[in-house]
Amino acid sequence: MATDAKERGEEKVTLGQYLASIRQDRRMTLREVEEATNREISNAYLSQIENDKIQQPSPNVLHKLSEIFGIDYGRLMEMAGHVVPSKRRAPSERHGRIATFANYHLTPDEEAELLEYLQFLRSRRKTSSAKTRR
Amino acid sequence: MATDAKERGEEKVTLGQYLASIRQDRRMTLREVEEATNREISNAYLSQIENDKIQQPSPNVLHKLSEIFGIDYGRLMEMAGHVVPSKRRAPSERHGRIATFANYHLTPDEEAELLEYLQFLRSRRKTSSAKTRR
DNA sequence: GGAGATTGCTTGATATGCATAGCATGCTTG
DNA sequence: CAAGCATGCTATGCATATCAAGCAATCTCC
Numbered sequence: 365m366a367t368d369a370k371e372r373g374e375e376k377v378t379l380g381q382y383l384a385s386i387r388q389d390r391r392m393t394l395r396e397v398e399e400a401t402n403r404e405i406s407n408a409y410l411s412q413i414e415n416d417k418i419q420q421p422s423p424n425v426l427h428k429l430s431e432i433f434g435i436d437y438g439r440l441m442e443m444a445g446h447v448v449p450s451k452r453r454a455p456s457e458r459h460g461r462i463a464t465f466a467n468y469h470l471t472p473d474e475e476a477e478l479l480e481y482l483q484f485l486r487s488r489r490k491t492s493s494a495k496t497r498r
Numbered sequence: 499m500a501t502d503a504k505e506r507g508e509e510k511v512t513l514g515q516y517l518a519s520i521r522q523d524r525r526m527t528l529r530e531v532e533e534a535t536n537r538e539i540s541n542a543y544l545s546q547i548e549n550d551k552i553q554q555p556s557p558n559v560l561h562k563l564s565e566i567f568g569i570d571y572g573r574l575m576e577m578a579g580h581v582v583p584s585k586r587r588a589p590s591e592r593h594g595r596i597a598t599f600a601n602y603h604l605t606p607d608e609e610a611e612l613l614e615y616l617q618f619l620r621s622r623r624k625t626s627s628a629k630t631r632r
Numbered sequence: 633g634g635a636g637a638t639t640g641c642t643t644g645a646t647a648t649g650c651a652t653a654g655c656a657t658g659c660t661t662g
Numbered sequence: 663c664a665a666g667c668a669t670g671c672t673a674t675g676c677a678t679a680t681c682a683a684g685c686a687a688t689c690t691c692c
Contacts, residue, residue, distance in 0.1 A: 377610045385613050393669060409650055411671055423557060427581040438583040447561040448583055449572040527639060540681055545641055552679065
């Protein structure tokens, strides 16, 4: 247990972070995404979303993005703070499938590095009682 | 025009009409509904919604109303013109060989750090070439 | 008839989604 | 270096969701 991550700030993946990482994973530029949406979503606006300048992008926007990227619309809705049908609303996020890496096109190399990094993270956390990071 | 929404004709019922008729059915006043939502939705705003002055009430508002009235949230979303998340999840199981991370049960904290690290990894070896070292 | 409450609605103000245009930096090549 | 383009981001402005306050019609009950 332990895991008092909530108390220390920056832990949870934001909608912006998630979308940005997905876009990079797909190797697309902001303008390419704009193109892909038939100019329905401007690159400028996308930038704001990725930097969390927009608090709640509309469902239609999120849907378009989920189509482009081939990711789950419901999850985007959730991350944006919208209530999703058939999902129980709980203030405390039980982890579950927040940002599963299945959505990323990881190369074997990347996967290896991530695993290694994860081990590093965990070892560090177990041994030293961690404090301010970075 | 506060006629019953039971028009025999096939004109489609608007969100406002629907909500108004439901509220009347429940025999509640605008202010009672406002109360029932813990004042999250003002009676003034409700009035505008019922008269279709508002084109797209936010999902959260619609959800609250669906709770109060005990009606289907998804339907309200649809009537409001929002795309409703369908669970018709396509066979997007392209991950195949790299589902490794699915086996780890990452805390939100770890997931965030991994994502950040992945972005870091990719940001440096952008698209081959270039010996740029920022 | 008038005070007082109740109910639906309008209005003015504010917040925020979202677009167009433009900026800053980086990279490439003459 | 300058020119050019690509990429991410910012500045500005408009549209609209949402609220607080107030108004008009109604229904009491004296």
